[in-house]
Amino acid sequence: MVRAASLCLVLAACGDSPPMLDFGPPDAGDLGGADAGSPDQGAPDAGPDMPDLGAPDAGLFPALPEAHPGLPDHRSAVNGRFATRESCQVCHVSDGVALTDQAGRDVSMSTLWRASMMSFSGRDPYFLAALSHEIAVQPEAETLIASTCTRCHAPAGHETLRPSGAHLDLEALTGSVETEALLGREGVTCTVCHQIDPENLGTDESFSGGWRIGGARTIYGPFEDPVGRDMQLTSGYTPVFGPHMRDSAQCATCHTLFTRALDEAGAPTGPTFPEQVPYLEWRNSSYQNERGAGPLAASCQTCHVPQVDEDGMPIEAPLSVRPAGLASRTPIGRHVFVGANAYMLELIADQWSWVGTPVAPEEIRDRAELTRTNLRSAAELRAAPRRDRNAMVVEVKVANLTGHKLPTAYPSRRVWVRLEVLDAEGEVLWASGRTDARGALVDGMGRRLDAPGADLRDEVLPHLDLITREDQVQVYEARMGDAAGRPTRVLLEATQYLKDDRILPAGWVADGPEAEWTAPVGVAEDADFVAGGDALTYRFPWPDGAARVRVALLYQSVPPGAVEGLRDRPTPLTAAFVAFTEERPATPEILAEVDVEL
Numbered sequence: 001m002v003r004a005a006s007l008c009l010v011l012a013a014c015g016d017s018p019p020m021l022d023f024g025p026p027d028a029g030d031l032g033g034a035d036a037g038s039p040d041q042g043a044p045d046a047g048p049d050m051p052d053l054g055a056p057d058a059g060l061f062p063a064l065p066e067a068h069p070g071l072p073d074h075r076s077a078v079n080g081r082f083a084t085r086e087s088c089q090v091c092h093v094s095d096g097v098a099l100t101d102q103a104g105r106d107v108s109m110s111t112l113w114r115a116s117m118m119s120f121s122g123r124d125p126y127f128l129a130a131l132s133h134e135i136a137v138q139p140e141a142e143t144l145i146a147s148t149c150t151r152c153h154a155p156a157g158h159e160t161l162r163p164s165g166a167h168l169d170l171e172a173l174t175g176s177v178e179t180e181a182l183l184g185r186e187g188v189t190c191t192v193c194h195q196i197d198p199e200n201l202g203t204d205e206s207f208s209g210g211w212r213i214g215g216a217r218t219i220y221g222p223f224e225d226p227v228g229r230d231m232q233l234t235s236g237y238t239p240v241f242g243p244h245m246r247d248s249a250q251c252a253t254c255h256t257l258f259t260r261a262l263d264e265a266g267a268p269t270g271p272t273f274p275e276q277v278p279y280l281e282w283r284n285s286s287y288q289n290e291r292g293a294g295p296l297a298a299s300c301q302t303c304h305v306p307q308v309d310e311d312g313m314p315i316e317a318p319l320s321v322r323p324a325g326l327a328s329r330t331p332i333g334r335h336v337f338v339g340a341n342a343y344m345l346e347l348i349a350d351q352w353s354w355v356g357t358p359v360a361p362e363e364i365r366d367r368a369e370l371t372r373t374n375l376r377s378a379a380e381l382r383a384a385p386r387r388d389r390n391a392m393v394v395e396v397k398v399a400n401l402t403g404h405k406l407p408t409a410y411p412s413r414r415v416w417v418r419l420e421v422l423d424a425e426g427e428v429l430w431a432s433g434r435t436d437a438r439g440a441l442v443d444g445m446g447r448r449l450d451a452p453g454a455d456l457r458d459e460v461l462p463h464l465d466l467i468t469r470e471d472q473v474q475v476y477e478a479r480m481g482d483a484a485g486r487p488t489r490v491l492l493e494a495t496q497y498l499k500d501d502r503i504l505p506a507g508w509v510a511d512g513p514e515a516e517w518t519a520p521v522g523v524a525e526d527a528d529f530v531a532g533g534d535a536l537t538y539r540f541p542w543p544d545g546a547a548r549v550r551v552a553l554l555y556q557s558v559p560p561g562a563v564e565g566l567r568d569r570p571t572p573l574t575a576a577f578v579a580f581t582e583e584r585p586a587t588p589e590i591l592a593e594v595d596v597e598l
Helices: 085-089 109-113 125-137 139-153 155-164 170-175 179-184 229-235 248-255 278-283 300-304 342-350 361-375 560-564 572-583
Strands: 218-221 238-241 257-259 273-276 379-388 391-400 414-422 428-432 475-481 496-500 533-541 548-556 589-597
Touching: 085 109, 125 139, 125 170, 125 342, 125 572, 139 155, 139 170, 155 179, 170 179, 229 238, 248 278, 248 300, 278 300, 342 361, 342 572, 361 589, 379 548, 379 589, 391 414, 391 548, 560 572
Parallel strands: 218 238
Antiparallel strands: 257 273, 379 391, 391 533, 414 428, 414 475, 414 548, 475 496, 548 589
């Protein structure tokens, strides 16, 4: 099977390996030059509800005082193919009628998008730290790494330069005030997603950033017969009906990422590695809708760009304030892009001036809370305690309610079960899955279970079906390994998964589509690790005074081990991120919780 390779790595073929996607410059007639297309649009108004927070404080990024991500770059920027969200906000704004739900809430696209991780993808502190770390590990491949990472994290900036053969490097992304840098720091923005051509979507070629954007300034939308004259006059873009905007394959272009490790010279080597493949997990599930639609069928957009308001009602409203008197459209997707990274949103709000965003910290924290609401819909948990002579036995069942693995995407993420036995006063008598103040897993004595060794490679905890001691914990995670079989946090080194017991989606089958890329690793001896869930048993001596059992399913997007993995090649960006995580440790999020009296 042919797979493309990207995200902080790799784009080449060698030996019998699958051919890699070539991001070389296209013919001039293919995409058009960076100057093709539109009239000078000036600097449109940012919209009535965008707060003017002034210039961020450069002092919060002292390592690079002259080229830091906190530049006041929230002014508008345009070139021949892309524009920042201000150009769209001129018309696609809530005015009490247009893009307003039945309760009077603003559901305009750029207003909802601006506090999402899609908006922050080009200035995400973890991404910037990881990118600088990958370059520090393999400096010979700096151009390759930066150009492939920015294709999905800063796509408008990347694509602005690509036709000329140039690329958006890390220094420019974090410090330049040129148009391509301003566009890049806007992240995954309106004029990127809505210009993606549908021709190759869902194919191997489209993955790992293989999206295509032409030079015709065509804006695809999900509604037929768009009214286009005002958009053409105002922005130079032409709206066109594009049903693919509601297809999962649209999202898959960047959220299906294959990589290959690099050798000492910076050349790709080793097998193609599925760094993250939530789209392929979804394809092999009961949630897919590409080969018929069952009762669970749902696209990525169904959950992440919901077509209902906060009360669960379909949104019906005009899409624009211009021209006046537009008819209402329905359903309209709320561009909240809720995912699983409430922690990073909180950290970005903490470090607002370093990140350099004009979005108010309070708005970002509101999005973090909405993300937590989304997380609490991801799983179901059941617990059945009983007494067996002098032992307590607890049967725990975990159900995955998402359309992909739980957790999915970037392999730093982990989910685990915490089981506690409490007395009548609420004191913990026995527990598996405890954490310390930094979010690290510890036993009953506070000794760390996932501590890194001298080389900062933390232990890979085994998949468990039976837990009998407090120093055992069931962690659902994907742990990367290098060619020597050692655990690694460095994408440039990853050739395999040493463990992947993330909970499969309902309907996954071993001979189904994409099974070779989505199969679990390390669960062969666990007969009740099945599609849609897992069951595990706890058995230990009955604690004196036990009154109830409390079980929680916990989640971290950036566990301590992922942060510690950045320390071996210190850079200003890794140092900043480590400092940020010390100010806000990655305490776990609760996905589900049950409390059973004995």
